Amino acid sequence: MASEVLVIGGGLAGSEAAWQAAEMGLHVTLAEMRPLTPTGAHQTDRLAELVCSNSLGSSLPDRPSGVLLGELRRLDSLLVRCAQQVSVPAGGALAVDRAAFSALVTEAIERHPRIRLERREVLEIPPGWVVCATGPLTSLALADSLARLTGEAYLYFFDAIAPIVEASSLDMQVVYRASRFARGETLAGDYLNCPLDEGEYDAFVTALRTAERIPLRQFEQDLRHGVRAGAGTYFEGCLPLEVMAERGPKSLAFGPLRPIGLRDPRTGLRPHAVVQLRQEDREATSYNLVGFQTNLTYAEQQRVFRLIPGLGSAQFFRYGQMHRNTFVNAPAVLLPTLQLRRRPDLLLAGQLSGVEGYLGNIATGLLAGRNVARLAAGEPAWILPQETMIGALCHYVTSASPDTFQPMKANLGILSGLGEQAPKARRERASLLARRAADCMERYLGEHSPSSYAHSHD
Numbered sequence: 001m002a003s004e005v006l007v008i009g010g011g012l013a014g015s016e017a018a019w020q021a022a023e024m025g026l027h028v029t030l031a032e033m034r035p036l037t038p039t040g041a042h043q044t045d046r047l048a049e050l051v052c053s054n055s056l057g058s059s060l061p062d063r064p065s066g067v068l069l070g071e072l073r074r075l076d077s078l079l080v081r082c083a084q085q086v087s088v089p090a091g092g093a094l095a096v097d098r099a100a101f102s103a104l105v106t107e108a109i110e111r112h113p114r115i116r117l118e119r120r121e122v123l124e125i126p127p128g129w130v131v132c133a134t135g136p137l138t139s140l141a142l143a144d145s146l147a148r149l150t151g152e153a154y155l156y157f158f159d160a161i162a163p164i165v166e167a168s169s170l171d172m173q174v175v176y177r178a179s180r181f182a183r184g185e186t187l188a189g190d191y192l193n194c195p196l197d198e199g200e201y202d203a204f205v206t207a208l209r210t211a212e213r214i215p216l217r218q219f220e221q222d223l224r225h226g227v228r229a230g231a232g233t234y235f236e237g238c239l240p241l242e243v244m245a246e247r248g249p250k251s252l253a254f255g256p257l258r259p260i261g262l263r264d265p266r267t268g269l270r271p272h273a274v275v276q277l278r279q280e281d282r283e284a285t286s287y288n289l290v291g292f293q294t295n296l297t298y299a300e301q302q303r304v305f306r307l308i309p310g311l312g313s314a315q316f317f318r319y320g321q322m323h324r325n326t327f328v329n330a331p332a333v334l335l336p337t338l339q340l341r342r343r344p345d346l347l348l349a350g351q352l353s354g355v356e357g358y359l360g361n362i363a364t365g366l367l368a369g370r371n372v373a374r375l376a377a378g379e380p381a382w383i384l385p386q387e388t389m390i391g392a393l394c395h396y397v398t399s400a401s402p403d404t405f406q407p408m409k410a411n412l413g414i415l416s417g418l419g420e421q422a423p424k425a426r427r428e429r430a431s432l433l434a435r436r437a438a439d440c441m442e443r444y445l446g447e448h449s450p451s452s453y454a455h456s457h458d
Contacts, residue, residue, distance in 0.1 A: 003027050005129040005372050008122045008142070010034070010047040012079060012358055013350025013365030014133035015105050019078040020369030021131070022114040026376060030109065033121035039137040045119075046102035047109055048079060052161050054280055054288060055095040056083055056358045057410075062430040064410040067437050068359045068389040069094065072366065074441055078108060079362045088279045089190035091179040097282045125149060125346060129376055131368045133349040135361075136325035143326055146352075149343055150333040160240045160293030160322045163301060164286050165277070166315040174310035175277075180261030191278055192287055194310040195264045195271035196257070204307050205252060208245045211300040214322065240295045240322065256291025275308050286317050294320035330354035330397040331405055337381035338368045338394065347372055354397040356407040363390045382448065386416045387440040 003026055007018040010032030018030040035045035057065025072080045086100040109115055123141040125132060134142060170192065178189035196204065244251050253259075257273040264271050277287035294301060298319045306312050328334070330353055333341055338353060340346045349368035350361040367390060371381040384391030392414040397407075408414065415433050423429055 003376070004029070005131065005376065006031065006122075006126065007131045007133065007369075008125070009132065009134035009138075009350070009352075010109075010117070011133060011135040011350060012048050012050075012361040013135070013352075013368070014131070015048045015109055016077060016079050016362050016365030017131045017133055017349050017369035017372075018109060018115055019112065020366050021373045022112050024370060024373035026114065026129075026373050028112075028115045029118055030115055031118050031120055031122050033139065034119070036119055037121045037139065044099075044102065046106045047117075048082075048105040049102045050096070050098040050358065052293070053095075053278075053290075053358075054088070054098045055090055055093045055278065057094065058092050059094045060092045062427065062434045063092075064389065064412050065357070065359055067412075067434050068363060068393075068410045070434075070438055071388055071390055071441050072359065072363060074438075074445070075366055077362055077366055079105060079365075082108065086282065088282055088284075090278055091190045095278060098280070100282065127345075129345050129372055131347045131349055131365075131372055132352060133361075133365055133368070134352055136327075136351045138326045138352060146328065149340065149346065150328060151342065152329045152332050160295060161318075161320050162289050162292040163294070163305065163320040164280055164288045164317040165311065166317055167285050167287055169313050169315040170277075170287070171310045171312060176265050178262055178265075191276045191290070193262055193264075194275040194277070194308050195259075195262075196273040196275070196309060198272040200307075200309060201253065201257070201273040202249070204304070205245050205249055207304045207307055208242050208296075211242065211304050212297050213242065213295045213300075214297055239293065241292050242294060242296060275311075280317075289320075292320060293322075295322040296320065325351060325407075327352055327354050327407055329402050329405055331400045332402040334398045336383045336391075336394045336398050337371050338364060339371070339375075339381065345375070351407065354405065354407050355393055355409070357409040360393055360408075360410055363393065366390075367394065385440050385444055388437050388444070389415065392416070 005021050005026050005028050007014050007028055007030045010030055014030065018028045022028045032047065059069055060066045061070060069080065082101055082104040083094055083096045086097045086104060088095050088097055110117055121139060124145045132146065175192050175194055178193055179191050244255055253273045257275055259271045259274045262274050263269060276290040278290050280286040280288050296304065301319050302316065306314055328348065334348060334353060335341060338347045338349060340348065347368040349364040353364050355361060355364050367382060375381050384394065386392050386395050389410050393408060393410060396414045412430055412433055415437065418429065418432060423432065
């Protein structure tokens with residue numbers, strides 16, 4: 001059995017992959033280029049730093065992310081355990097104190113007896129067992145190396161980050177605490193809400209649509225010739241707010257500013273629109289603007305976002321920004337085991353492999369870490385059933401059309417159908433799919449017992 005593996009990238013997928021491979025007996029070198037080589041989006045040198053939101057998604061069992069979360073718990077994900085230890089109130093979602101989360105993951109990795117953390121940039125993928133999980137900001141040198149191995153031009157889209165504001169700068173005479181439909185949160189509600197009447201909403205949308213943006217060409221200068229964009233410049237699941245606003249005057253009111261399930265306690269009525277703020281840290285000193293991914297200049301973010309009632313004097317801990325998100329054409333180059341077709345000892349995980357969302361990154365990291373250990377021991381790699389969310393994600397990204405491929409988040413639509421037993425009611429179907437996914441995962445694990453070398457401490 002080969003006992004060494006190189007994991008490239010210390011994000012969500014890479015950290016999970018390193019942990020899983022080490023737990024199964026491999027000696028792991030985890031190479032992370034920060035802080036020696038910074039990125040345009042990260043702010044620290046810690047592993048598993050959350051760049052965009054601090055929410056891992058809904059934890060409700062019949063929601064797509066809830067199904068995936070349940071599977072990751074069952075598979076003993078390190079990062080999910082860490083997230084649960086440092087969670088912050090977020091209604092039915094699993095949100096974390098991002099600084100505490102990355103600190104906890106970094107400590108766990110550094111203390112593992114079979115993981116060696118090296119702070120260096122990997123410029124070329126070496127021979128031997130490798131898991132590449134370099135994420136959306138894969139360096140150009142490494143992306144070129146990967147393109148040569150795959151024989152395919154790598155792809156990209158632009159991803160965006162929402163701003164964070166200081167809690168003490170909010171006008172609590174206007175802002176009120178509540179969550180939509182009061183489900184699964186504290187008595188008072190886990191979100192702060194800024195209500196807008198129709199005139200305030202229209203003024204905000206007008207200012208947003210005409211505000212100055214950072215030109216995309218500044219990002220495109222980081223891209224080399226031969227790189228081709230995916231089907232769209234932006235990822236539809238994380239559109240900048242100003243791009244959504246361009247799709248129609250009411251697009252935000254039916255999107256991130258929808259007021260459904262919320263009432264203004266001052267009037268007892270539902271506002272025309274609502275901006276929600278989610279707690280960012282355990283001390284509740286800062287909040288992020290939910291759904292406010294943006295590419296506005298910093299000055300314009302101050303001007304436009306302070307038009308929102310309650311944010312007139314908002315102080316920004318972090319401004320929103322955009323960054324390049326690189327991924328491979330997974331259907332053309334990857335197997336459902338996450339192995340490269342042309343080189344089976346190289347596995348890809350995380351956003352680089354074509355999945356989207358924090359939990360999807362963790363899930364593919366977990367699978368890649370376990371599979372590289374199984375393969376190194378001469379055992380067959382796992383191909384999880386398509387009835388499970390992890391299996392469905394891996395199946396989708398490796399079997400979609402290569403010509404129009406775009407990254408995929410966990411969603412119930414990619415799970416294999418229920419056939420004639422499918423109920424008509426949407427929530428009933430969701431519950432049935434969720435139960436089936438859990439049962440199928442349990443059966444699979446029962447039939448594929450852990451390897452004999454798992455958790456060895458050689």
